[in-house]
Amino acid sequence: IIRYKRNSTKCPVQHHSKPISKIYFSFILLLLIFTPRVDSSWWHIRALGARVICDNIPGLVNKQRQLCQHHPELMQSIGEGAKEWIRECQHQFRHHRWNCSTLDRDHTVFGRVMLRSSREAAFVYAISSAGVVYAITRACSQGALTSCNCDSDKRGRARDNRGNFDWVGCSDNINYGIKFATSFVDAREKMVKDARALMNLHNNRCGRMAVKRFMKLECKCHGVSGSCSLRTCWLAMSDFRRTGDYLRKKYNRAIEVTMNQDGTGFMVADKDFKGSTKNELVYIENSPDYCLMDRTAGSLGTAGRVCNKSSRGTDGCEVMCCGRGYDTMRVKRVTKCECKFKWCCAVECNHCEDMVDVHTCKPHKRPDWLDIT
Ligand SMILES: *[C@@H]1O[C@H](CO)[C@@H](O)[C@H](O)[C@H]1NC(C)=O
Ligand SMILES: *[C@@H]1O[C@H](CO)[C@@H](O)[C@H](O)[C@H]1NC(C)=O
Numbered sequence: 474i475i476r477y478k479r480n481s482t483k484c485p486v487q488h489h490s491k492p493i494s495k496i497y498f499s500f501i502l503l504l505l506i507f508t509p510r511v512d513s514s515w516w517h518i519r520a521l522g523a524r525v526i527c528d529n530i531p532g533l534v535n536k537q538r539q540l541c542q543h544h545p546e547l548m549q550s551i552g553e554g555a556k557e558w559i560r561e562c563q564h565q566f567r568h569h570r571w572n573c574s575t576l577d578r579d580h581t582v583f584g585r586v587m588l589r590s591s592r593e594a595a596f597v598y599a600i601s602s603a604g605v606v607y608a609i610t611r612a613c614s615q616g617a618l619t620s621c622n623c624d625s626d627k628r629g630r631a632r633d634n635r636g637n638f639d640w641v642g643c644s645d646n647i648n649y650g651i652k653f654a655t656s657f658v659d660a661r662e663k664m665v666k667d668a669r670a671l672m673n674l675h676n677n678r679c680g681r682m683a684v685k686r687f688m689k690l691e692c693k694c695h696g697v698s699g700s701c702s703l704r705t706c707w708l709a710m711s712d713f714r715r716t717g718d719y720l721r722k723k724y725n726r727a728i729e730v731t732m733n734q735d736g737t738g739f740m741v742a743d744k745d746f747k748g749s750t751k752n753e754l755v756y757i758e759n760s761p762d763y764c765l766m767d768r769t770a771g772s773l774g775t776a777g778r779v780c781n782k783s784s785r786g787t788d789g790c791e792v793m794c795c796g797r798g799y800d801t802m803r804v805k806r807v808t809k810c811e812c813k814f815k816w817c818c819a820v821e822c823n824h825c826e827d828m829v830d831v832h833t834c835k836p837h838k839r840p841d842w843l844d845i846t
Contacts, residue, residue: 515530515532515533515537515551515657515658515661516555516559516581516582516583516601517530517531517532517580517581517582518530518548518551518552518555527541527542527545527548531580532580534660534661534664536656536660536663537657537660537661540653540656540657540660544618544620544653546612546617546618546619547609547612547618547620547653547657550608550609550611550612550617550618551605551608551609551657553608554604554605554607554608554609555601555604555608557604557607557608557713558600558601558603558604558607558713558717559573559575559582561600561604561713561714561716561717562596562597562600562717564714564717565596565717565718565720565721565724568781568786568787568788568793569787569788570762570763570764570775570778570787570792570793570795571586571593571760571763571772572778573597574773583597583771584771585768585769585770585771586770586771586772587771588771589758589760589761589770589771590668590669590672590756590757590758591756591758591759591760591761592724592727592754592756592760593724593760594672594756595672595676595724595727595754595755595756596676596720596721596723596724596727596754598672598673598676598677598680599676599677599679599680599683599720599723599754600680600716600717600720601658601680602654602658602676602677602678602679602680602681603680603681603683603684603713603716603720604680604713605650605653605654605657605658606647606650606651606654606680606681606684606685607650607684607710607713607716608650609621609649609650609653609654610645610646610647610649610650610684610710611645611710613645613646613649613650614643614645614646621646621649622646623642623643623644623645623646624643624644624645624646624647624648624649624708627640627644627707627708628640631706633690633706635704636704637704638692638704638705638706639703639704639705639706640705640706640707641693641705641706641707642705642707643707644707644708644709645688645708645709645710647684647685647688647708647710650684651681651684651685654681655677655678655681658677659674659677661673662674662677666736667732667736668731668732668736668757669757671732671738671739672730672739672755672756672757675739675750675755676754676755679720679723679752679753679754680716680720682752683716683719683720683723684710684716686719687710687711687715687716687719688708688709688710688711689708689709689710689711690706690707690708690709691706691707691708691709692704692705692706693705693706720754723752723753723754724754726753727753727754727755727756728741728742728743728746728750728753728754728755728756729741729742729743729755729756729757729759730742730750730755730756730757731757732757739755762795763775764795764797764837765795765837766837774836774837775793775794775795775834776797776834776835776836776837777833777834777836778793778794778833778834779831779832779833780793780794780799780832780833780834781793781832782799782830782832790832790834793834794834794835795834797834797835797836797837797838798834798835799832799833799834799835800832800833800834800835801830801831801832802830802831802832802833803828803829803830803831804828804829804830804831805826805827805828806826806827806828806829807824807825807826808824808825808827809822809823809824809825810822810823810824810825811823811825
């Protein structure tokens with residue numbers, strides 16, 4: 474993708490006549506000048522293979538580039554982690570109009586949607602930070618990194634509400650993961666002091682803490698016939714799905730904020746709000762409805778999306794299709810059926826076919842006067 478980007482700026486210069494290349498160049502220049510700073514390009518690292526060349530990753534700020542140069546193997550973990558949190562994001566939003574879709578060949582990854590300080594942006598910043606913590610911490614435990622290891626504080630004896638136990642094995646070094654994720658992911662936001670930077674920092678932290686929240690003590694019982702008079706334990710991260718589910722709930726109740734007058738923090742927009750924003754996602758702008766394709770807003774629209782006729786939720790045809798209606802198609806579905814257990818040890822199934830209706834949202838109907846012309 475890096476090579477593609479480079480060629481794409483070169484080719485037109487070589488093959489087109491002069492005026493075109495001039496226009497093209499001014500266009501690129503304009504793009505470079507006006508590309509907003511919120512495009513968080515480290516997300517793009519997901520696309521890199523084994524060879525991470527820090528100078529070629531577009532959009533890293535200096536601090537990130539330095540961290541990349543000093544810890545190239547961590548970048549690879551971040552890149553693999555990115556595939557995972559993007560998949561989780563798409564899973565969480567599969568029934569929504571905005572479905573966390575990514576754009577290939579676009580180093581902003583999510584496109585212009587993220588330029589808006591919406592609750593979708595809040596979620597993406599949180600889950601991407603969580604994803605970095607998760608990826609780095611796991612890589613530490615797997616011994617894949619030279620700069621970290623299992624948590625060396627988890628040694629000797631300890632106690633929990635069930636009594637004493639001995640630390641054994643490899644406890645996940647979540648504090649290292651959080652520390653690195655903070656310095657790498659937050660680096661970009663530390664460079665400016667505006668409302669969006671504050672929002673990103675807040676949501677990044679929320680994401681990191683979500684991973685820590687679901688650390689769990691895993692234990693083995695020892696002693697006479699499983700009496701559990703002796704326990705050995707280690708601290709481990711839970712499946713990333715739990716972090717995804719948690720942040721998704723936080724998305725639903727995200728809090729609208731405005732910057733306070735001296736620009737050092739937030740005020741909650743709702744005057745009746747009581748409580749703390751500390752562990753909540755915050756956003757500044759309302760979301761677009763994501764109903765129609767709108768390139769300038771980065772909205773793909775919902776034309777062609779599959780919807781559920783009997784659901785009253787966000788995946789219901791009424792909501793998903795924004796009242797435009799839907800098309801219905803009969804399709805053949807193949808499922809496993811009549812499964813039998815065969816001695817020993819296999820399960821054999823038949824393939825059964827039935828017909829099901831699949832509903833997809835109609836495209837936006839253009840006004841009649843457009844069809845006439
Ligand atoms: C998300 O929605 C777009 C159109 O709105 C569609 O093209 C894409 O396949 C969807 N992605 C997923 C992962 O469902
Ligand atoms: C459609 O929605 C209904 C009601 O929420 C649910 O029971 C059903 O499983 C959904 N069907 C599919 C195919 O998701």
